[in-house]
Amino acid sequence: MADAVLQLSGVEKIIQKQTIVRKVDMQVRSGEVLALCGGNGAGKSTILRMIVGIQRPSGGEIRINGIRWQENRKKYTEQLGYMPDDYLFGQGLSAEETLTFWASLRKVSKERVMETLELVGLSAVRSKSVTAFSKGMRQRLLFAQALLGNPPLLVMDEPTNGLDPYWMDSFVNLVNAAKMDGRAVIFSTHQLQVAEAVADHVVFLQEGTVVREGARETFGKHGLQTAFSELYGDRRAEPEEMVR
Numbered sequence: 001m002a003d004a005v006l007q008l009s010g011v012e013k014i015i016q017k018q019t020i021v022r023k024v025d026m027q028v029r030s031g032e033v034l035a036l037c038g039g040n041g042a043g044k045s046t047i048l049r050m051i052v053g054i055q056r057p058s059g060g061e062i063r064i065n066g067i068r069w070q071e072n073r074k075k076y077t078e079q080l081g082y083m084p085d086d087y088l089f090g091q092g093l094s095a096e097e098t099l100t101f102w103a104s105l106r107k108v109s110k111e112r113v114m115e116t117l118e119l120v121g122l123s124a125v126r127s128k129s130v131t132a133f134s135k136g137m138r139q140r141l142l143f144a145q146a147l148l149g150n151p152p153l154l155v156m157d158e159p160t161n162g163l164d165p166y167w168m169d170s171f172v173n174l175v176n177a178a179k180m181d182g183r184a185v186i187f188s189t190h191q192l193q194v195a196e197a198v199a200d201h202v203v204f205l206q207e208g209t210v211v212r213e214g215a216r217e218t219f220g221k222h223g224l225q226t227a228f229s230e231l232y233g234d235r236r237a238e239p240e241e242m243v244r
């Protein structure tokens with residue numbers, strides 16, 4: 001079996017004596033998609049922020065393609081693309097200018113900028129101001145930004161938050177394409193139908209602890225919603241503002 005692109009071993013996060021993430025073990029291989037599910041405050045974003053190096057674990061170890069952040073930050077960071085849950089775009093910049101700015105920070109070529117714009121379907125609107133973009137288009141641009149460096153690992157925090165069904169479908173297609181390219185993908189979501197549609201492996205978190213995990217098909221039909229209800233009671237998987 002192929003080595004894991006992403007490997008978490010006994011990862012913990014303690015903030016002000018409070019354990020936010022408790023001894024999490026997890027791995028994602030090339031061409032595999034892992035969905036992190038759980039209610040508000042379960043620790044999903046904290047885990048993703050530790051993976052990308054924004055927050056440091058209090059214990060345990062994270063490796064991407066065998067590399068630890070502590071050993072070689074530059075090489076570690078080059079292995080990943082990160083799509084944050086929220087981002088304030090520069091006023092007045094076009095999609096192409098925005099992506100070109102990110103590309104210059106990472107020494108990525110102009111050709112790759114055009115290629116990623118094409119990949120996410122924003123080529124035709126590349127000269128338009130991002131402030132005029134819909135939420136779905138902005139999410140695509142953030143996705144393009146994560147893909148810029150051609151990373152083996154994609155890390156996405158609530159990538160479908162606020163998307164309508166049309167953009168959800170395009171997200172699923174983009175993730176499937178990333179998978180076909182052999183990338184490993186980890187994302188957090190409140191939207192279990194997205195995990196159903198695209199994840200190979202699902203991890204449920206509660207108060208920073210993995211409470212259930214397995215291959216998606218082991219949860220059966222409507223299995224994720226059933227698992228969610230069993231774990232968290234009658235609460236909806238999506239936060240109130242997402243329920244339409």
Ligand SMILES: Nc1ncnc2c1ncn2[C@@H]1O[C@H](COP(=O)(O)OP(=O)(O)OP(=O)(O)O)[C@@H](O)[C@H]1O
Binds near residue numbers: 015038039040042043
């Ligand atoms: N810097 C911090 N200081 C104190 N508590 C924090 C800090 N960061 C996170 N927490 C707490 O850790 C817990 C996990 O937060 P986290 O944002 O990782 O959860 P989440 O699963 O991503 O939640 P959501 O789905 O609401 O985004 C929450 O109770 C949060 O209040």
